[in-house]
Amino acid sequence: xxxxxxxASKMIWMFISPANWLVLIPLLALLLNRLGWLIWAxxxxxxxxxxxxxxxxxxxGQWLAEPLESYSAxxxxxxxxxxxxxxxxxxxxxxQADYWQQWELNHAAExxxxxxxxxxxxxxxxxxxxxxxxxxxxxxxxEAHWAQALYRDFGLDETRLILESESRNTDxxxxxxxxxxxxxxDERWWLITSAYHMPRSVGVFCQQGWSVTPYPVDHxxxxxxxxxxxxxxxxxxxxxxxxxxxxxxxxxxxxGKSSHLFPPRC
Numbered sequence: 001x002x003x004x005x006x007x008a009s010k011m012i013w014m015f016i017s018p019a020n021w022l023v024l025i026p027l028l029a030l031l032l033n034r035l036g037w038l039i040w041a042x043x044x045x046x047x048x049x050x051x052x053x054x055x056x057x058x059x060x061g062q063w064l065a066e067p068l069e070s071y072s073a074x075x076x077x078x079x080x081x082x083x084x085x086x087x088x089x090x091x092x093x094x095x096q097a098d099y100w101q102q103w104e105l106n107h108a109a110e111x112x113x114x115x116x117x118x119x120x121x122x123x124x125x126x127x128x129x130x131x132x133x134x135x136x137x138x139x140x141x142x143e144a145h146w147a148q149a150l151y152r153d154f155g156l157d158e159t160r161l162i163l164e165s166e167s168r169n170t171d172x173x174x175x176x177x178x179x180x181x182x183x184x185x186d187e188r189w190w191l192i193t194s195a196y197h198m199p200r201s202v203g204v205f206c207q208q209g210w211s212v213t214p215y216p217v218d219h220x221x222x223x224x225x226x227x228x229x230x231x232x233x234x235x236x237x238x239x240x241x242x243x244x245x246x247x248x249x250x251x252x253x254x255x256g257k258s259s260h261l262f263p264p265r266c
Contacts, residue, residue: 016247018239022051057228061238065220068245069195071262072202072214079213082125083187086212087115088173088201089131090194094141103150110217112147114192116154118215127156128181130164130173170197170248171257174204183210194218196242200249202265203258211265 014020029044054060091108105112119127129151131143144165151161162180167173183189193201195216205212220238252258 012247016243018051018055018243019236022048022236025051052232055235055239056230056232058226059220059222059229059231059235059238061235061240061242062220062222063224064239064246065196065242066224068197068199068242068249069216069219069221071199072195072216074215074217075190075213080188081122082118082190082213084126084128084181084183084189085115085118085122085215086128086130086177086189086191087111088170088191088193088197089129089143089147089167090197092131092143092146094133094143094146097146098141103146103153108194108218111192111194112150114215114217116151116156118190118192119156119160125160126162126181127160128162128164128177130167130177132164132166132168132172170201171204171252173201174208174210178208178210185211188213190215192217196220196245199262200245200252200258203249203252203260203263206263207256207258213265 025044025048029041029048032038032041032044088111091105091111093104093106096104115127115129119125129144129147131147133141133143142165144163148158148161148163152158162177164173164177164180167176189210189212191198191201191205191212192215195218198214198216202212202214220242249258249261253261
């Protein structure tokens with residue numbers, strides 16, 4: 001069932017991805033024009049140009065990220081020290097790392113930076129990295145391998161570290177990590193991931209009976225402005241990631257992997 005869910009999630013996204021639709025809509029317009037449905041063809045072209053102008057001029061992805069990122073904030077300075085710290089994978093470019101044989105980070109590098117900072121700040125806390133490969137193929141390229149290399153280069157005490165390398169998605173992050181860690185009910189665990197990804201992450205950990213405190217990083221939202229700022233590639237990339245997260249949030253709720261879209265603290 002896990003394999004079916006994993007593969008289905010990848011296939012469904014192919015039909016929802018905004019980037020794919022920006023390619024498919026012109027093809028549909030050409031087909032309508034060839035069939036002689038000229039009015040529908042013109043409307044389809046208008047939709048295409050309208051979407052390009054909207055996405056290119058405005059950070060729509062950031063706006064969609066705001067409700068997700070407003071869900072949580074980092075613990076305050078008076079917060080009790082954590083007994084353990086978890087960081088979710090997703091910050092790694094494993095294909096490039098494997099090719100160049102050195103660690104390579106992507107846009108979510110703040111996850112790893114925060115993990116290293118907190119590991120030094122709380123030297124008695126247990127440390128968990130969870131992340132295998134989120135690809136249908138290339139399952140041999142594990143994020144945990146390169147995370148371990150990074151931590152070793154930074155001098156992190158590896159006796160504190162628990163590496164989970166088989167998970168392919170957020171649900172498996174929580175389930176597989178819990179099997180390795182077996183956290184106690186009275187332990188305080190902090191969870192590091194991108195801010196827009198935090199509601200779904202907290203939801204799946206709570207569903208597993210693992211109470212976590214959010215430590216969000218890697219924010220997208222930078223305030224609301226109606227002043228146009230043409231950055232089509234950047235805005236489209238943001239929209240892809242955030243829309244994918246909204247879809248994941250709804251699917252996880254619908255399949256029972258999380259009990260709430262925006263879970264209360266568990």
